[in-house]
Amino acid sequence: MADQVRLGIIGIGNQGSGYAKHFDSGEWKLDIRLAAIADINPARIRWAKENLTGEIAYFDDAMAMLDSGLIDACVVSIPHYDHPKYVIACMQRGIHVLCEKPAGVYTSQVREMNEEAAKHPEVVYGMMFNQRTNCVYRKMREIIQSGRYGRVRRANWIITNWYRSQYYYDSGDWRATWAGEGGGVLLNQCPHQLDLWQWILGMPKKVQSFMHYGMWHDIEVEDDVTTYMEYEDGHTGVFVTSTGDPHGSNRFEVQMDGAQLVCENDELKLYELDQLEQEWTKTNKIPFGRVPGKEIIVETDGENPQHEGVFRAFAGAVLRGEPLIAGGEEGIRGLTLSNAMHLSAFLGRPVDIPFDENLYYTELMKRVATSRRKEGGSAVFADTAGTY
Amino acid sequence: MADQVRLGIIGIGNQGSGYAKHFDSGEWKLDIRLAAIADINPARIRWAKENLTGEIAYFDDAMAMLDSGLIDACVVSIPHYDHPKYVIACMQRGIHVLCEKPAGVYTSQVREMNEEAAKHPEVVYGMMFNQRTNCVYRKMREIIQSGRYGRVRRANWIITNWYRSQYYYDSGDWRATWAGEGGGVLLNQCPHQLDLWQWILGMPKKVQSFMHYGMWHDIEVEDDVTTYMEYEDGHTGVFVTSTGDPHGSNRFEVQMDGAQLVCENDELKLYELDQLEQEWTKTNKIPFGRVPGKEIIVETDGENPQHEGVFRAFAGAVLRGEPLIAGGEEGIRGLTLSNAMHLSAFLGRPVDIPFDENLYYTELMKRVATSRRKEGGSAVFADTAGTY
Numbered sequence: 001m002a003d004q005v006r007l008g009i010i011g012i013g014n015q016g017s018g019y020a021k022h023f024d025s026g027e028w029k030l031d032i033r034l035a036a037i038a039d040i041n042p043a044r045i046r047w048a049k050e051n052l053t054g055e056i057a058y059f060d061d062a063m064a065m066l067d068s069g070l071i072d073a074c075v076v077s078i079p080h081y082d083h084p085k086y087v088i089a090c091m092q093r094g095i096h097v098l099c100e101k102p103a104g105v106y107t108s109q110v111r112e113m114n115e116e117a118a119k120h121p122e123v124v125y126g127m128m129f130n131q132r133t134n135c136v137y138r139k140m141r142e143i144i145q146s147g148r149y150g151r152v153r154r155a156n157w158i159i160t161n162w163y164r165s166q167y168y169y170d171s172g173d174w175r176a177t178w179a180g181e182g183g184g185v186l187l188n189q190c191p192h193q194l195d196l197w198q199w200i201l202g203m204p205k206k207v208q209s210f211m212h213y214g215m216w217h218d219i220e221v222e223d224d225v226t227t228y229m230e231y232e233d234g235h236t237g238v239f240v241t242s243t244g245d246p247h248g249s250n251r252f253e254v255q256m257d258g259a260q261l262v263c264e265n266d267e268l269k270l271y272e273l274d275q276l277e278q279e280w281t282k283t284n285k286i287p288f289g290r291v292p293g294k295e296i297i298v299e300t301d302g303e304n305p306q307h308e309g310v311f312r313a314f315a316g317a318v319l320r321g322e323p324l325i326a327g328g329e330e331g332i333r334g335l336t337l338s339n340a341m342h343l344s345a346f347l348g349r350p351v352d353i354p355f356d357e358n359l360y361y362t363e364l365m366k367r368v369a370t371s372r373r374k375e376g377g378s379a380v381f382a383d384t385a386g387t388y
Numbered sequence: 389m390a391d392q393v394r395l396g397i398i399g400i401g402n403q404g405s406g407y408a409k410h411f412d413s414g415e416w417k418l419d420i421r422l423a424a425i426a427d428i429n430p431a432r433i434r435w436a437k438e439n440l441t442g443e444i445a446y447f448d449d450a451m452a453m454l455d456s457g458l459i460d461a462c463v464v465s466i467p468h469y470d471h472p473k474y475v476i477a478c479m480q481r482g483i484h485v486l487c488e489k490p491a492g493v494y495t496s497q498v499r500e501m502n503e504e505a506a507k508h509p510e511v512v513y514g515m516m517f518n519q520r521t522n523c524v525y526r527k528m529r530e531i532i533q534s535g536r537y538g539r540v541r542r543a544n545w546i547i548t549n550w551y552r553s554q555y556y557y558d559s560g561d562w563r564a565t566w567a568g569e570g571g572g573v574l575l576n577q578c579p580h581q582l583d584l585w586q587w588i589l590g591m592p593k594k595v596q597s598f599m600h601y602g603m604w605h606d607i608e609v610e611d612d613v614t615t616y617m618e619y620e621d622g623h624t625g626v627f628v629t630s631t632g633d634p635h636g637s638n639r640f641e642v643q644m645d646g647a648q649l650v651c652e653n654d655e656l657k658l659y660e661l662d663q664l665e666q667e668w669t670k671t672n673k674i675p676f677g678r679v680p681g682k683e684i685i686v687e688t689d690g691e692n693p694q695h696e697g698v699f700r701a702f703a704g705a706v707l708r709g710e711p712l713i714a715g716g717e718e719g720i721r722g723l724t725l726s727n728a729m730h731l732s733a734f735l736g737r738p739v740d741i742p743f744d745e746n747l748y749y750t751e752l753m754k755r756v757a758t759s760r761r762k763e764g765g766s767a768v769f770a771d772t773a774g775t776y
Contacts, residue, residue, distance in 0.1 A: 160643065246648075247659045249641060281553045291634045
């Protein structure tokens with residue numbers, strides 16, 4: 001076995017060019033060598049040739065790169081609609097593949113991608129869910145899934161610190177359009193939180209979502225979302241997001257039978273009760289009594305390696321069969337939440353999960369059919385450091 | 389004009405007996421003298437005679453007390469359904485009156501009460517909205533209503549620290565029943581927050597509420613509520629409450645064009661932006677740019693006199709025409725929110741405000757008709773200090 005993975009990048013827009021710089025500069029010391037880049041935009045290839053120093057092969061056609069024999073693995077960093085197409089192309093050539101979030105725009109295309117993956121067990125298939133590497137979210141998941149504090153009673157995530165300016169939206173004519181992205185804040189900004197939600201809390205059985213399209217920006221897709229959820233056991237959740245709050249919040253709260261967890265701005269607080277509420281209440285005789293408890297210092301490992309951590313695990317999986325941060329087949333779950341929210345808002349009613357994927361596709365395509373691509377928009381490439 | 393108000397208390401359950409002790413002990417130094425008490429429960433009158441030392445007249449019939457000539461003013465501290473009846477009886481006798489929250493159970497009865505009040509402009513008519521005396525809520529209102537930071541974009545109140553045990557619910561056979569209280573957490577615990585919501589933010593035009601009845605307790609009314617709201621200008625809000633979260637939250641966040649306010653556990657934080665977002669974004673050319681700003685120390689007057697403050701203002705209104713903390717005619721607003729939330733949950737659809745009050749009454753009475761009064765419940769009176 002080789003001791004390094006030869007990596008190709010499909011698409012060096014904001015995200016892909018960030019990876020290219022990290023690998024090329026040697027800043028990321030991983031068992032990965034950046035071997036090739038493909039982009040259909042000649043300006044991006046020119047930028048890469050001027051700014052990258054390593055021995056890198058360039059392609060204007062991703063399929064040619066996949067067929068070149070120069071790469072063992074590939075990261076797919078292109079607009080969302082095309083993720084499944086190129087991920088499948090990798091799999092069919094035995095090339096290990098890491099897919100950017102979201103896995104795709106609608107679940108039926110991601111289901112096809114997962115079905116293809118099942119035919120290629122030798123191919124490593126991962127999702128770029130870099131937020132799963134954050135110690136606070138890993139710790140929340142560990143605490144909740146341990147069952148130590150009983151069951152979840154309520155979850156509430158206010159993730160409104162995804163502010164985006166009009167200039168951002170004007171920086172690419174595909175941005176924030178039904179045709180170009182297939183949605184707004186849920187498809188571009190929130191795939192991480194939707195993945196973390198299901199990773200930490202599991203999937204709800206029903207959602208009802210309230211969306212506003214272009215409420216805070218001149219865009220056609222949603223930039224303001226409030227979603228109510230119900231789980232199989234009846235407990236509820238609320239997920240609020242927006243790109244229009246100039247100084248928003250990131251506060252994720254989970255109430256359990258025997259504890260409360262609050263993660264705000266990457267700080268995790270745990271309030272631990274002395275007993276599960278349902279036990280304590282059996283013997284309580286104080287009318288206004290409360291379950292005694294105390295705030296606990298939560299110890300995490302402090303690690304939060306983000307994209308570098310996802311690539312490290314990916315290389316480990318390719319070279320040594322080590323576990324991924326997020327298996328590719330898990331990408332469909334957060335997208336299921338996202339699609340269910342959109343479907344609920346489109347129809348103005350609650351939507352059960354699983355929902356009718358064909359109905360969703362039909363509803364989405366109605367919007368794509370009348371989608372406006374913004375006039376006069378010029379592509380602007382931006383440093384995304386610190387934005388995801 | 390007399391220099392003291394002679395006060396009568398109708399109902400010395402948990403709340404009224406608390407007032408009686410504060411007045412009788414001299415702890416509250418106000419221009420008020422506790423002159424009479426009425427309660428239909430002989431055990432409570434016995435308790436009062438044994439525990440209170442002042443010269444107080446006792447009545448087993450509130451109407452007799454109102455007709456006795458011994459009192460100038462009255463506080464009505466009885467189960468919610470009867471608030472309007474006794475408040476109206478006071479008004480018709482020229483007795484100034486302070487009504488406990490909620491103003492009533494359904495808005496049509498409170499509308500009658502307000503109509504009666506309009507016929508008696510000489511009668512001081514107040515609501516016991518003691519939370520309006522809290523400096524942090526007064527400051528939030530002042531900041532928001534000044535318009536200095538533009539308009540509200542989003543509001544979110546997680547008020548889930550109303551935990552109540554099963555023992556609490558078992559402490560009175562009228563508690564948490566449709567017949568006895570007309571609702572659960574919205575009618576008993578949340579009238580303060582619903583009043584503050586409308587006082588600080590104004591009334592929404594539409595609500596959709598998701599309720600669970602007896603989810604965390606053996607009760608027939610709601611103990612878990614999530615409500616989504618929309619305002620005339622399209623902006624949204626979320627209100628989440630429960631008596632089932634063993635360690636819940638009290639976090640009220642308001643996002644504006646030019647600031648974010650967060651009030652959590654009586655601490656108020658203000659993040660002030662250098663410009664309103666809609667101005668800043670016109671000239672921004674940084675793709676991932678954000679409106680610059682900083683956290684500001686919010687100065688309040690530090691005062692939070694609660695019930696004592698409401699009584700002080702009430703006495704000032706009676707004796708010297710000074711302003712009340714909350715005029716009686718304002719009680720209908722929070723109840724309108726509450727009723728709209730119930731109606732939305734009963735019908736399983738969004739409800740516009742104003743809603744059909746007769747429809748609400750009909751829906752409520754359906755539930756009252758099949759209401760169970762709990763068997764074997766004995767009345768327990770409890771110290772409510774620190775619970776509202």
